Amino acid sequence: MVEIIWDKFPLVAGQEQARRWLQFTANIGRAPNTITAYGRALEDHLRFCALVGADPLTIRADVIAAWIGDLHERPNPRTAKLVHLDSGTGLANATIQQYVIAARSFYEFLIEDGLRERNPVRRGQSGRRGRRPRQGLVRRVEKAPWIPNEWDWQKILQATGAEPLRNRLMLALAYDGALRREELVHLEVGDFEPAYCLIHLRAETTKSKRAREVSFGTATSRLFMAYLAERRRLVGRAAGRLLISVSRRNRGAPLGAASWSKIVSGIADRAGVPRLSTHTFRHLRLTDLARAEWTIDQIAQYAGHKDLSTTLRYIHLSGRELAAKLRRATAAIQADRERLLATLVEGR
Structure with missing residues (x-):
């Protein structure tokens, strides 16, 4: 059995199903960093449930939505270290995504154990194969990674x-x-x-x-x-x-x-x-x-x-590099276009 430092997640350790889920996740070979992230996410979720008086075994989607809303609105602990204009309030989008994924996995575990019938954490669905796309609970924000000039x-x-x-x-x-x-x-x-x-x-x-x-x-x-x-x-x-x-x-x-x-x-x-x-x-x-x-x-x-x-x-x-690649790739086409456009200069 993979050892978990339970002192980091006291609420998870004190809730039988939560403890079993995190131990199960560790035992099937998830990376140590993943276990830590999942434990932190479920710890936060259980803390919110206790705050609003909700039982994880019976909560519905509205409690999940309230939890996500709280994640969006709470002060960001890293605000002082961030330099982006949109970094004042709320956890980072990637962090919220990670929290939601961990909670969804926990409730899937409860369903497999027969302790719940439905998962309150709705999963998004793509529009492939004729299916109607469905937005997940948290819209994913894709930012280009920063690289130094x-x-x-x-x-x-x-x-x-x-x-x-x-x-x-x-x-x-x-x-x-x-x-x-x-x-x-x-x-x-x-x-x-x-x-x-x-x-x-x-x-x-x-x-x-x-x-x-x-x-x-x-x-x-x-x-x-x-x-x-x-x-x-x-x-x-x-x-x-x-x-x-x-x-x-x-x-x-x-x-x-x-x-x-x-x-x-x-x-x-x-x-x-x-x-x-x-x-x-x-x-x-x-x-x-x-x-x-x-x-x-x-x-x-x-x-x-x-x-x-x-x-x-x-x-x-960068845009400059992409423009240069475009010019090289379309050089022949552009030359032909320029030749035809030159007729406008000459007129008939």
Whole structure:
């Protein structure tokens, strides 16, 4: 049985069905981050139910709607850190989507157990195969991911230049390999093939649970070899996790994902680029591959995406770049159009 830290979710732990659902979700192999997110979502839902005096076993859709309305209206705890004009009130759309999905899964579990007949969390329905489309409870807002322009990227690299060797290597690997946070910190020395500048990502460390290979460049290779020498002096061994802590308390222990987030946050502050996150390097790399005219299938394979629609959300080409691609693709057509339009200048 997968162990869950129940102190994080006291209301879930105290409600038999909720506890069983979260334990079930963990036992079937959901990622630890997913379990934490689902536990937090159901904790919030149970807290709202207690506030309005509703029993999760008997509530109807109107209580779910009231809960979603509360999510939209409550003060956003991250408001002070956000820089968008629309970030004052309400949780982020993605967070609300996640909460609703968790609640829907919980009620599906109750239905399978025979404790409820219907799910109060309505599911959206596409209009495919002649079906009438039906809007879900929360409209999905799709925002283009932020990527730094050349000026921001130079400031980020300049700020990173003052970081220890390990942190500089982490940024280079995160960009070159388009690595997720968890993929980066779980790299092992044996995953690298320096002669071919390849990294073999093991299936168990990836979000999709599918192995893949990514590459790294000359600069990253130099950082990697220098860090291996430094790491060997620190811990006296070559194998194991690549990225290790050098703090007095955890010296030699594998570096965690939260530590990488803290490192990037510090870089963002010093660079004066508040929108920088651990995922920015992945976004930028995939966009650069699109700029290099990789096909969407090639980019999806490099990123480890199962669905091409996910890849399309990650790639963010500017209007100037799209216009240039359009001009190249339609050069012959445009030349013919211009020739015909020239007859208007000459007249009859």
